Amino acid sequence: MSGWANYIVFIIATGGFYALLALSLNLIWGGAGMVNLGLAGFFALGAYASALLTVSAGAPIVAGFVGALVVGAVGGYVVTMSTTRLRGDYLAIVTLGFAETIRLIANNEIWLTRGSDGISGIPGPFRAALGGWFNAAYAAGTVALVVLVWFLLRRLDLSPYGRALRAVREDQQVAQVAGKRILRFKIEAFAISAAIAALAGALYGHFNSYVAPDVFQPLITIYIFLAVAAGGVGRAAGAVLGAYLVIFFLEATRFAAAAIPDLSPVQHAAIREMLVGLALVLVLRWRPQGLLPEHIPPAPRPASTS
């Protein structure tokens, strides 16, 4: 496979990683109301866990994915346990710090992570056997995983558990008064969310065969916030749609900016960045609820007893 088809397939796969990150953010931000600015950190945890397991320890790729999920969930558990008293902006700042800490560890603990050189030569599943079709097969697998995660999160949303989570989001004191163990809900939601972000990281690493601290700059977290805000906070389908819109938009601006004649490359780059900013402003101004706004199904009425 080559040419446009290969490029589009590549974008579909990359969009899938973004979509998983958006689903992760949507669960914790849209579902439980906790702002996680450390998404890039959990993304990095998964990518490094899987890369180290498969490259340094020689484990099979499946073990890499499982390891990423476990490390991500444990990371999420540790972050929530150490921030149980923090809410809102304060939690956001701590999570941002967490992501930077992960990036600095990856940069400086050279014995483990190979520092800023990064880890190259990460194996991809059946890469040699598939040859030119690897990208297409991987994109299909990624999309299948996105659909699976979306389906599971939707089930979660519609279940009593999802309703309790939203109750925590709306007012955690009321939820507590109603007898919900809010700390447990928060920890579980955060751990699941972190595991999904880590899964995205593992997928990214095995696809591109290379991870380095530079990949996990805060920029990617901002893109995902843009995706979830545009798609609709609190709705899994919105997050997926938003992620694909963002990646489509990022790539389309390449061609749009290049169509303007007589500009230097740096001006094209600046126009691309301006368009991304403009898109965010327009979405927040005209459609703050997102393209697919959350709709909360009415709670089932208890069977009448009279």
Added chain:
Amino acid sequence: MTARFSRLTRRTALAAGAMTLAMPAVVRAQGEPIRLATLTPLTGAGGPYGPVMAKAAAAVVEEVNKAGGVLGRRVQLVSEDDQTNPEAGVRAARKLIDVDKVAAIMGTWASSVTTAVAPLCWESKTMLCTVSGADSITQLPHQGYLIRTQPNSTLQVRRLGEYILSLGARRVFQMIPQTPFTQSSITLLEAALKKGGGDQGSLIYDDKKPTYRSEVDQALRYNPDLIFAAGYTPDTVVLLKDLFRAGFKGKIIGFAYSINQKLIDQIGQADVVEGVYTFAPSPAADATAYERVKKVVGTDSPDPYTCQVYDHVNLVLMAIAAAKEASGTAIRDTVRKVSQGGGKTIDNAVDGIKAITAGEKVDYVGASGPCDFDEKGDIIDCKFRYEQVKANKLTLLKIA
């Protein structure tokens, strides 16, 4: 009348039909441009360097097109932004390879971006020319589809050590941010200094801090007679100011890509930067390509990356001319035939293409150095340029 007219029409139609069938092949051969790409950091941490690099590359292509192109075809340059981020860089490279179908990607700057983009290039048989310095890059299994014009850290640091000793400094303190060459820079410089009876202390700092007072204190406790400031421009501005405030009286040396006119202007105090030494890989003093780069980008001291990307474009264009084919594999197989091995000394692609078409053997001597590559894609040797800041201006000490 009508019958003849219609017969004529039929014949014309036939001829026209035959011509439309035949024409596209001819038009295509002459009309389809040779596509090349730059992938430089236009935004992000590499933002100060990438735009000028893209400009220099575009200037070379324009010159060659004015002189009639290569193999009778026009050259088209596509410039993308790697955002100094491997993830964004890979997306941009995918577009360049799949959509634009370029034969070569030139000018990748950050080592992480180069390492991320390299597999895409060798898998799709696209040539990659880079300015990244990490030693690990040429160790990748790139099958020849990668050359770099930046001397690797082993070569740079060995020369630096010799120069420091020649300045009479014995106690050296290295202050360096975390980069792909940090570890090798520290160990190699220590080895080079110890060979000449010197010694080294070192410290790795975070290049995004707003102040380096505690780092400077730690450096001064070592009581150095020379400090090697091995960062990039933004952090070195802060570091030099803090060293001045702390009253450091010894010598300071740094890379020319960080201690440049921009840094001197930004600091704006002659006392802070007076006497600071810089060094950079350089062409021989009489190399004419460097003068050409100055004219192209319109500054008196083009940075080494701009010189290197200028060399990339010239080398790639001449390799295409010599191979008579515009593919990544052709460039890989012939680039060393135009870069080294004797022949007519050439400093730009326009003259080079003319000489190659006339059947002459050429040897390119570029703006960044002699541009001779070993089989791994590293440059074999190059001269270094040593300068010193005097009254807010960089003045040349020597090229050796």
